[in-house]
Amino acid sequence: MLIQIKNLIKTYQRHDGAINAIDNLSLDIPKGSFVTITGVSGSGKTTLLLILGGLLRPTSGKMVYNGNVLNLHNEDQLASFRSNHVGFVMQSFALIPYLTAAENIMIALNVKNSDRAKNRIRAIELLEWVGLHDRTSHYPKELSAGQQQRVAIARALANDPDLLLADEPTGNLDPGLSEEILGILKEINQNHKTTVVMVTHSPMAAEYGSIKIKLENGKLHDQQTHVNIE
């Protein structure tokens, strides 16, 4: 099992009182699975994704990643965890506007290895893999939405993560491009054996998951497992 979540609670303090975004959630995510998380807005999808990526600490409960209790990690350890094990793909692409496509990937590679020449070669390889070999020197504003998302996917793969977290990766794309991106994520999951956890509103996108989770008010409302991976 890659991730085990037990009795997870995440509480946000708001002016009108405390709200449990995640409410006593327990969940297991096997290695190599493709997990889709659906639910209405405010159901806790993104909060769960943030906790899975070590971006947010739960209020209580336990999250175990590959046998390591992430709750016990300090900020620097969580940062190292993210750079070593997790790749992120965001709805808004999360690219740095003044860096080229290749540089956006190189800045992620630089966290682990500061060899500029090697990083450039690796960045270009990744861009070729996502079909952007002729866009290496383009800035994000010079790329289409689909191309920007492919750069973001290439960056997410830069450090060979075990876990790819995608937050509404097709939210800003038209249906054609959405399928293209989902296809890439599926390929990453199947060919690289990377565990993918994707938050989505789209029923079509949710169908890509081998495990489909539906959240409601921070609780597990429904879970369907289509393929037994481990």
Add this chain to the structure above:
Amino acid sequence: MRLTDLTLKELWHRKSQLVSGLLAITLGIGVIVGIRTISVVSEKAVAVNLDNLGANILVLPQAVSVDNYYTADIDAPTFPESYVEKVVTSTLSGVDNMSPKLTRRTKVGNENIVLTGILPKSEIASKPLWQKGGLKGKVNASCAPKPGAQPAKYLDAKLQRKGIENLAGYDCFIGSAVANRLKVKENGTLTIQNKTFTIVKILPETGTVDDDRVFANLHTVQALLGTGEQISAIEIMGCCSAINDGLLSKLRNILPDTRITTIGQIVSTQIENNRLMNKISLIFLIIILFVGSISIGNYIWANVNERRKEIGILRMIGYHKRHVYYILVLKAVIMGLVGGIAGFIVGTFSAIWLGPQFAGIEVSPIYLLLLYSVAISIIISIIGSVIPAYMAGKIEPFSNMQED
């Protein structure tokens, strides 16, 4: 792509903001450099003036009035010649040469003249006590020209007499106006109060009261006037640097019942201006430390807020807080470097342009100030960036994400 590259690319990406962010620090450093450049050049000009003027301190009896530096000793009350010894036997440094004088108005025939008794260098050198006091040593220690340098020349003709080496008992030097009125020539004679003096030299015209003076040996004049070992003034050549360092007040402590004045009237305005400029540059330095830091801090803080998403992305992909600090402090250092260089250029060109117009001096760049400008500017920038960098470290790694 390293963090340094990222910082440089970000600076270039937002270069118009960089210019506005650098404005305060560039202008501040420019003002300091401009003032310092003019004041340093002006101080050097004062030093040259004082050196050229030679004897630049006059010790007079307490009661005398000083309307004119060159006539203050005429008919002045007297004080003991031993005061010279008090100075030379003190630990005072910065005294180049001393010349005790006794001056009185008298007549040669029907013509009024000013008779001044002076002590030639040979007599000063022959006084064992004075030598023991180390007058020459002090000269060498504090005022001597650098090895290989040419000895100072008296540019002002009226000061040439201060370099008189020998003056026998009944020899005299006379001013050009007296020589004309008395119709005498060199190697001729002059009778003063029934004593005959040989005219060793007729001094060139100076346009001052010295043209009406007859210079004779101090001890002969003392005997002639019956004053005993009294003098009416001591001329002192003080090193310009020593004068700036408070030589006058030290002399006043040694000779409390005298009045000590300086030829500095001629350069006093310039000295005062220099002091004022030094004070102003210090005040500006303090102001720029505050304003510059706040300005840079404000700029970096605005930059941090504008880059919250970027910082969030960097944190998300695994950069630590210390990397965020590094990016922002490096940016501040680069801004400080650019601001310091720009400030130096602005200040130096302003000084070169304004110096001749307002201070009447030709100004040339002082390249050492570039070092100080850059150092101060970088320090200011780092100070200004500390709080914004700390706050940037608190930006959550999910800041770029949309909450459910």
